Amino acid sequence: xxxxxxxxxxxxxxxxxxxxxxxxxxxxxxxxxxxxxxxxxxxxxxxxxxxxxxxxxxxxxxxxxxxxxxxxxxxxxxxxxxxxxxxxxxxxxxxxxxxxxxxxxxxxxxxxxxxxxxxxxxxxxxxxxxxxxxxxxxxxxxxxxxxxxxxxxxxxxxxxxxxxxxxxxxxxxxxxxxxxxxxxxxxxxxxxxxxxxxxxxxxxxxxxxxxxxxxxxxxxxxxxxxxxxxxxxxxxxxxxxxxxxxxxxxxxxxxxxxxxxxxxxxxxxxxxxx
Amino acid sequence: xxxxxxxxxxxxxxxxxxxxxxxxxxxxxxxxxxxxxxxxxxxxxxxxxxxxxxxxxxxxxxxxxxxxxxxxxxxxxxxxxxxxxxxxxxxxxxxxxxxxxxxxxxxxxxxxxxxxxxxxxxxxxxxxxxxxxxxxxxxxxxxxxxxxxxxxxxxxxxxxxxxxxxxxxxxxxxxxxxxxxxxxxxxxxxxxxxxxxxxxxxxxxxxxxxxxxxxxxxxxxxxxxxxxxxxxxxxxxxxxxxxxxxxxxxxxxxxxxxxxxxxxxxxxxxxxxxxxxxxxxxxxxxxxxxxxxxxxxxxxxxxxxxxxxxxxxxxxxxxxxxxxxxxxxxxxxxxxxxxxxxxxxxxxxxxxxxxxxxxxxxxxxxxxxxxxxxxxxxxxxxxxxxxxxxxxxxxxxxxxxxxxxxxxxxxxxxxxxxx
Amino acid sequence: xxxxxxxxxxxxxxxxxxxxxxxxxxxxxxxxxxxxxxxxxxxxxxxxxxxxxxxxxxxxxxxxxxxxxxxxxxxxxxxxxxxxxxxxxxxxxxxxxxxxxxxxxxxxxxxxxxxxxxxxxxxxxxxxxxxxxxxxxxxxxxxxxxxxxxxxxxxxxxxxxxxxxxxxxxxxxxxxxxxxxxxxxxxxxxxxxxxxxxxxxxxxxxxxxxxxxxxxxxxxxxxxxxxxxxxxxxxxxxxxxxxxxxxxx
Numbered sequence: 001x002x003x004x005x006x007x008x009x010x011x012x013x014x015x016x017x018x019x020x021x022x023x024x025x026x027x028x029x030x031x032x033x034x035x036x037x038x039x040x041x042x043x044x045x046x047x048x049x050x051x052x053x054x055x056x057x058x059x060x061x062x063x064x065x066x067x068x069x070x071x072x073x074x075x076x077x078x079x080x081x082x083x084x085x086x087x088x089x090x091x092x093x094x095x096x097x098x099x100x101x102x103x104x105x106x107x108x109x110x111x112x113x114x115x116x117x118x119x120x121x122x123x124x125x126x127x128x129x130x131x132x133x134x135x136x137x138x139x140x141x142x143x144x145x146x147x148x149x150x151x152x153x154x155x156x157x158x159x160x161x162x163x164x165x166x167x168x169x170x171x172x173x174x175x176x177x178x179x180x181x182x183x184x185x186x187x188x189x190x191x192x193x194x195x196x197x198x199x200x201x202x203x204x205x206x207x208x209x210x211x212x213x214x215x216x217x218x219x220x221x222x223x224x225x226x227x228x229x230x231x232x233x234x235x236x237x238x239x240x241x242x243x244x245x246x247x248x249x250x251x252x253x254x255x256x257x258x259x260x261x262x263x264x265x266x267x268x269x270x271x272x273x274x
Numbered sequence: 275x276x277x278x279x280x281x282x283x284x285x286x287x288x289x290x291x292x293x294x295x296x297x298x299x300x301x302x303x304x305x306x307x308x309x310x311x312x313x314x315x316x317x318x319x320x321x322x323x324x325x326x327x328x329x330x331x332x333x334x335x336x337x338x339x340x341x342x343x344x345x346x347x348x349x350x351x352x353x354x355x356x357x358x359x360x361x362x363x364x365x366x367x368x369x370x371x372x373x374x375x376x377x378x379x380x381x382x383x384x385x386x387x388x389x390x391x392x393x394x395x396x397x398x399x400x401x402x403x404x405x406x407x408x409x410x411x412x413x414x415x416x417x418x419x420x421x422x423x424x425x426x427x428x429x430x431x432x433x434x435x436x437x438x439x440x441x442x443x444x445x446x447x448x449x450x451x452x453x454x455x456x457x458x459x460x461x462x463x464x465x466x467x468x469x470x471x472x473x474x475x476x477x478x479x480x481x482x483x484x485x486x487x488x489x490x491x492x493x494x495x496x497x498x499x500x501x502x503x504x505x506x507x508x509x510x511x512x513x514x515x516x517x518x519x520x521x522x523x524x525x526x527x528x529x530x531x532x533x534x535x536x537x538x539x540x541x542x543x544x545x546x547x548x549x550x551x552x553x554x555x556x557x558x559x560x561x562x563x564x565x566x567x568x569x570x571x572x573x574x575x576x577x578x579x580x581x582x583x584x585x586x587x588x589x590x591x592x593x594x595x596x597x598x599x600x601x602x603x604x605x606x607x608x609x610x611x612x613x614x615x616x617x618x619x620x621x622x623x624x625x626x627x628x629x630x631x632x633x634x635x636x637x638x639x640x641x642x643x644x645x646x647x648x649x650x651x652x653x654x655x656x657x658x659x660x661x662x663x664x665x666x667x668x669x670x671x672x673x674x675x676x677x678x679x680x681x682x683x684x685x686x687x688x689x690x691x692x693x
Numbered sequence: 694x695x696x697x698x699x700x701x702x703x704x705x706x707x708x709x710x711x712x713x714x715x716x717x718x719x720x721x722x723x724x725x726x727x728x729x730x731x732x733x734x735x736x737x738x739x740x741x742x743x744x745x746x747x748x749x750x751x752x753x754x755x756x757x758x759x760x761x762x763x764x765x766x767x768x769x770x771x772x773x774x775x776x777x778x779x780x781x782x783x784x785x786x787x788x789x790x791x792x793x794x795x796x797x798x799x800x801x802x803x804x805x806x807x808x809x810x811x812x813x814x815x816x817x818x819x820x821x822x823x824x825x826x827x828x829x830x831x832x833x834x835x836x837x838x839x840x841x842x843x844x845x846x847x848x849x850x851x852x853x854x855x856x857x858x859x860x861x862x863x864x865x866x867x868x869x870x871x872x873x874x875x876x877x878x879x880x881x882x883x884x885x886x887x888x889x890x891x892x893x894x895x896x897x898x899x900x901x902x903x904x905x906x907x908x909x910x911x912x913x914x915x916x917x918x919x920x921x922x923x924x925x926x927x928x929x930x931x932x933x934x935x936x937x938x939x940x941x942x
Contacts, residue, residue, distance in 0.1 A: 011408070013408040013409060014408050016408075017406065017408040017413075017414075021417055021421075024421055024463060024466070024467060025421065027459065027463050028421065028424060028425060028428070028460070028463060031428070031456045031459045031460055031463075032428055032453070034452075034456060035449060035452040035453040035455075035456055036449065036452075038452040039445065039448045039449045039452050042448050042452070043444075043445070043448065048444055048445075048448045049444070051447065051448050051451050052444050052447045052448065055441065055447055055451060059287070059288065059441075061288065061289055264284070268288075273442075274288070274438065274441065274442070323814060323815055323816065323836045323837060324797075324812070324814055324837065325728075325733065325814040325815050329799075330730070330732035330733045330814075331732055331733060331734075331802065331808065331810070331811050331812060332732055332808060333732075334799035334800075334802035334803050334812065335799065335803055392798075393796050393797045393798050393837070394795070394796065394797020394798075394799075394812065394813070394836065394837020394838055394839075395795070395796055395797045395835070395837040395838060398776075398794075398795075398796045398797075399796065401776040401778075401794055401796055402775045402776055402796065405776045405777045405778075405794065406775070406776075406777075407772075407774055407775055407776065407777045409772045410772060410773050410774060410775045410800075411773070412773065412774075412775040412798065412800050413775040416775055478800070481772070481773065482769065482773075482803065482804050483767060483769050483804075483806075483910060483911070483912065484769040484804050484805055484806030484807075484907075484910060484912065485803065485804070485806065486910075486931075568909075569907075569909045569910050569911070569931075570907075570909040570930050570931050571931055571932065572932065575931065575932040636803070637803060640931070640932070641806040641807075641808075641907065641931060642806070642807065642808070642906060642907065642928075642931065643906070643907075643927070643928040643929065643930055643931050643932065644741065644743040644757070644928055645808075648732075
């Protein structure tokens, strides 16, 4: 019996028993409660998005986690172990000093030299007024072409790196475009101007470290070349040997042109979903 | 591999090779049938009463109690492996940790389900929590098993939340991350709880003053069976894990863990088994010659009834105790997988035999001078209910294996050397 | 001073008529249970027929009524019940079973060396009309709980109420007589307060012919048996020889 019920008396056995049981129950509750509390805290401080990204990154196949310096041929082979967070990479300076190898052959897709690229297929262009413009790169645009619907963020919304920039619906598939950098949305573009958004960055855009994690120049070429390979392999017809065509350009409207392909997998890999 | 209309590939981790969905359903079907029959049998018992079983006033405990104690002993691998990995830092056992958790969850939830059918008034189960008797070993068992089941559920939740689709919910993913960091705490609590309830299950029999076959002296309030049950549970837990892992590798046709893992688990099991056998021999001698004699029971009285003669004792301690202990620890056999698994099976069988002897033989033996030796055989409802638990276990494990990263990372669930 | 109610059963007088069993069943609202087997029946008091195992003229038989022994020392069933549904009443020494709290785990049944506890394997049912013969003073137990002899505690309760009504604190011993004692035609069952030196039952318990079953277990049962036959006395010890139960065990 517990205290308060008829005929109950405290004995040493009771004290020990109740004490042990309470200790165990409290420990279990405290552990789970602590996990819940920390989870809520993570969402309040936006650490949640970074945690989710790092977890998703760990689930990606190794072939998709190549270090940018390998993409630029500064090193022959290196897998990223820091979730593409070049801002906080201890090795970045060492590898950045090495000379890249420039390639000249056509990769079948265009990119802009003056833009910084995120591996979620967005480009970032620093504007003179200190804002950043973010748009979908040609690879993603040629896949999607005309989206069924686009859900842009509101002006003034806060955006976290690797959080959701905007959402696209196409042929029943949900696409989440990852934000390449953190900041506040100052303007968004609509269907006529092309889908983009302008961001007031949280960190100073003149500081080189702010955009360090984004690919540029030769790295973009190396990365896009691999992305084209991946796309061709994933779009190969089933039950045939995988084939890679040399040369050729990516035509726009691929999702409409080959509706029967496994777009779920292609889009997951393109937009870095686990 | 042709993709069929029926596919659950979105739920399976990227890069993980799993059999096609229709074939998986075919695998589940017979186990589901067994579970269905089990649920029906259990339903009969709940609806009509325990007269559906062949238990009676002389055999108040029967097949269910024996098997409950058995699977709890075998499920001890869950807490013990967690203890070895998180507290003693034996990280080479990490690959089987998730399997241990799932097996533990199955064993404990199954045991609880059977217990709910076994008691005459299941709806009164909360009475034990509200009117606990601190003196009773069964109170201790009830509290500890309930708490430990909660712990196991919370050890399973992070695993569940790592499912490919579930982890897309950000709150699930972050919660999994935070809970996973605290799993060592849960493992420690689980080890403490398990220590006590494995022991108390032994204490259940050891305190029976009225049953000299079961009654033992001990240390303070704990009879020797308290410590013997803990030893036998932690000895058989790793063995059972070996058997489960080998079965999974066989069924999936995939090598999931390194061969060294088997010999490592086997060695741990063997050493503990040897300690247990030594302790049991000492305890048996003491019990037969001192404890029982003091209340007027001579050893021959325990073993003079067929089929429970001294050969049973010999089989339990030597054939299914000492022999597997030797086979599991002898270095020359460390890489002979078949031999190790056979020895592991013998170790598990030995523990089951021990639980059987203490449950059934205790009740079969006469106590009063004019009692008869009695026999008992379970009814089909009892057998079917328990078979249902096995079906349930296989289904849970199969689902966990298919959709969750049980063995290492989700990408490419084949064993990678040097991992 | 608190009482220690017990019994002394004279086995030389017991004829095995079974009237005590019938009276017990009637007093305690035990259902008829036609579907029960000898091992699943409900008999808080059970008369067991034991033979000395000899043949022909040397064969002897004795009838031993077995009920709850109301053990006094480290009562096996009390310490094991997880719900505290069993306790020793300090005022009377009666081991009380609370069917309303019983979970039906049957641990107490494995603990009892005298096999004095019985489980309700079926729902209690009476043929139509028979429910009118139920004793209103005793609650009917539901399926799935354990029960046993409680020395007709309802009759003790009635005796206490009678005493209270006449302003007395102590009951009149003549008012509290369990059903089996009342029914026995040879007065083989003597009931009384073993703590009271003046009580005849207490006196008989100290007789040299008195013994208790399995006394060496140390549970201090309060049901004594009495016999002048040596072979019957030997039945107190476990595995005592060629004496075998003739009935169901």
